[in-house]
Amino acid sequence: MQLIDPTRSLLFEAMGQVFQVEYPIRFSHCDPAGIVYFPRFFDLLHEAMEDWFKDALQMPLHELIGTQGLGTPTVSTQCDFLSPARFGDTLKIELSVVRLGNASIELLVEASIAGRACFKCHHTICLLDRNAVKAVALPEALRNRMQPYVAVQAAVKNRV
Numbered sequence: 680m681q682l683i684d685p686t687r688s689l690l691f692e693a694m695g696q697v698f699q700v701e702y703p704i705r706f707s708h709c710d711p712a713g714i715v716y717f718p719r720f721f722d723l724l725h726e727a728m729e730d731w732f733k734d735a736l737q738m739p740l741h742e743l744i745g746t747q748g749l750g751t752p753t754v755s756t757q758c759d760f761l762s763p764a765r766f767g768d769t770l771k772i773e774l775s776v777v778r779l780g781n782a783s784i785e786l787l788v789e790a791s792i793a794g795r796a797c798f799k800c801h802h803t804i805c806l807l808d809r810n811a812v813k814a815v816a817l818p819e820a821l822r823n824r825m826q827p828y829v830a831v832q833a834a835v836k837n838r839v
Contacts, residue, residue: 758800
């Protein structure tokens with residue numbers, strides 16, 4: 680029987696690449712209180728995801744949807760709103776991949792203003808055949824382009 684010495688275990692998380700983009704907070708994003716109306720954060724999250732597909736993955740969503748007949752519907756989203764954003768602020772959004780499934784992608788999307796955390800979302804999408812309305816496997820070329828953005832978790836345990 681092998682025993683694990685918890686004092687000699689090392690658990691760490693290494694991040695892959697992080698896609699970063701900045702957007703100005705506009706008057707149209709805000710409610711009468713002068714802060715971003717929370718559903719608009721989801722618009723900005725989606726805008727960042729579209730920019731990631733276009734700029735980092737070289738697969739613009741309009742081509743994926745229009746030319747290839749695929750879609751990227753939201754499967755699940757969970758968001759913690761940590762602090763407000765106001766008209767005139769610059770919102771920095773950082774996007775990484777938590778998990779690449781066969782047809783699904785779980786994204787971690789974190790937004791901040793001048794270093795102050797604004798929101799953090801776990802947002803899962805899938806690749807969908809729009810004609811069959813059925814999830815389909817990520818094409819290998821697209822998966823390979825996403826792979827550098829996957830957060831890698833590793834545990835190293837010394838056993839006695």
